[in-house]
Amino acid sequence: MSASHSKLYHVSVLSILYGLLLIPLLATLVYSLCDQWGATILPSGFTFKWYHQLWTDPRFLTSLYHSLVLSFGTLFISAVLIVPCVFVVFYYYPKLDTWMNVLTLLPFAIPPVVSSVGLLQLYSGGPLPLTGTPWILVGCYFAITLPFVYRAVNNNLQALNIPDLMDAAALLGASSISAFIKVVLPNIRKGLLASLFLSFSFLIGEFVFANILVGTSYETLQVYLYNMRQTSGHFTSALVMSYFTIILLLTLAATRLNR
Numbered sequence: 001m002s003a004s005h006s007k008l009y010h011v012s013v014l015s016i017l018y019g020l021l022l023i024p025l026l027a028t029l030v031y032s033l034c035d036q037w038g039a040t041i042l043p044s045g046f047t048f049k050w051y052h053q054l055w056t057d058p059r060f061l062t063s064l065y066h067s068l069v070l071s072f073g074t075l076f077i078s079a080v081l082i083v084p085c086v087f088v089v090f091y092y093y094p095k096l097d098t099w100m101n102v103l104t105l106l107p108f109a110i111p112p113v114v115s116s117v118g119l120l121q122l123y124s125g126g127p128l129p130l131t132g133t134p135w136i137l138v139g140c141y142f143a144i145t146l147p148f149v150y151r152a153v154n155n156n157l158q159a160l161n162i163p164d165l166m167d168a169a170a171l172l173g174a175s176s177i178s179a180f181i182k183v184v185l186p187n188i189r190k191g192l193l194a195s196l197f198l199s200f201s202f203l204i205g206e207f208v209f210a211n212i213l214v215g216t217s218y219e220t221l222q223v224y225l226y227n228m229r230q231t232s233g234h235f236t237s238a239l240v241m242s243y244f245t246i247i248l249l250l251t252l253a254a255t256r257l258n259r
Contacts, residue, residue, distance in 0.1 A: 025244070032237035050238040060239070063224035064246070070134060070220065071203040074141040075196050078149050081142075083192065086153040087180060091162055097154070104147040112208040115140075119213060132217040140209045145199040152195030156188040197254060204247065 032050055034043035054060055089096045119140070123130040130136040162184065169179035185192075207222040215223065225239055 028237050029241055032234055032241050034234055037234075050232070050234045051242070053235060054238050054242060059219070060224060063219045063221045066134070066218055067204055067221040070137055070141060071200055074138050074145060074203060075199060077138065078142055078145040078199070079192065079196065082146060082149045083153055083185075083188075084180070086150055086157065087184060090154060090157045091166065100150065104150045107143045107147060113212070116209055116212040132214055134214065134218045136213050137209060137218070137220075140213070141203050141206065144202055144206070145195075148195045148199045148202075149192070152191045153188055156191035157184075160184075160187055193254070197251065200250075201247070 030043075031037065033046045033048070035045040035047045035049075037043035086100075089100055119136065120131060123136055130139075165183050165187075166176070166179050169183050170176075174182065205222060206220075207226065210218075210220045210223050211226065214220075216227070219227075221243065225236065225243070228236060228239065
C-alpha cells in the first residue's frame with residue numbers, strides 16, 4: 001500500500017469513527033433546540049427557551065455548584081493525600097506496593113449499591129451521622145479516585161530514576177520534603193493531571209452514591225437530571241448538552257493550564 005493510500009485509509013477510518021461518535025451528540029443538540037418535534041419528520045421550529053428555562057432555574061445552578069465543589073474538593077484532597085503516600089511507598093517501603101495494589105482494587109470489587117447500603121447502616125446514626133451530608137460523598141469519591149491517582153503516579157515514578165534524583169537533591173543540600181516538592185512533583189505532573197482529569201469525569205457523572213446517600217439533601221447534577229427526567233425531553237436534552245459543554249470547557253481550560 002502506497003503512502004497516499006495508507007494516509008487516505010487512516011483518515012477514512014478516523015472520519016467514520018468521529019462521525020459515529022458525533023451522531024448522538026448532534027441529535028441531542030438538535031432536539032434541545034426544537035420547539036416541538038412529534039410525529040413530523042422535521043421539527044416545527046427552533047428556540048432557545050429550553051436553555052433559558054434551564055439556566056434560570058436556581059435548582060439547576062445549585063446542583064451544578066454542588067457537583068463542582070464535591071469534584072474539585074475531592075480531587076484536591078486526593079492529590080494532597082495520595083501523591084505523598086505513593087512516593088513514600090515507592091521510595092521508602094517498596095514491599096508495601098503489593099498491599100497498596102490490593103487496596104486500590106477494593107473500590108472496583110464492591111458494587112456501589114452494596115457499599116451504599118452498608119454506608120447507610122453505618123453512618124445513619126451513632127457518633128458520626130453523615131448520611132444526607134456532602135461529607136459522606138467526599139469519602140466515597142475519595143475511594144473512587146484512589147485507584148486512578150495511585151496507579152498513574154506509581155507508573156510515573158517507575159519511569160523515573162527516583163533514587164538518583166533524591167541523592168542529587170540531597171547532595172545539593174535539599175531535604176527530602178524539598179526534593180519531593182521541587183524535583184519529583186514537576187516530573188510526575190502530567191501523569192497526575194491525567195489521572196485527575198479521568199477522576200473528574202467519573203466524579204461529575206457519579207449517580208449511585210449521590211442518590212442513595214444524599215439524594216435531594218445535597219442535590220448534585222446527576223441527581224437533578226434524574227429528578228427532572230419526567231419533564232420535557234427538550235429540557236432534558238438541553239440539560240445534557242449544557243453538561244457536556246461544561247465538561248468540555250473545563251477540560252480545555254485544564255489542558256491549556258497544563259501546557
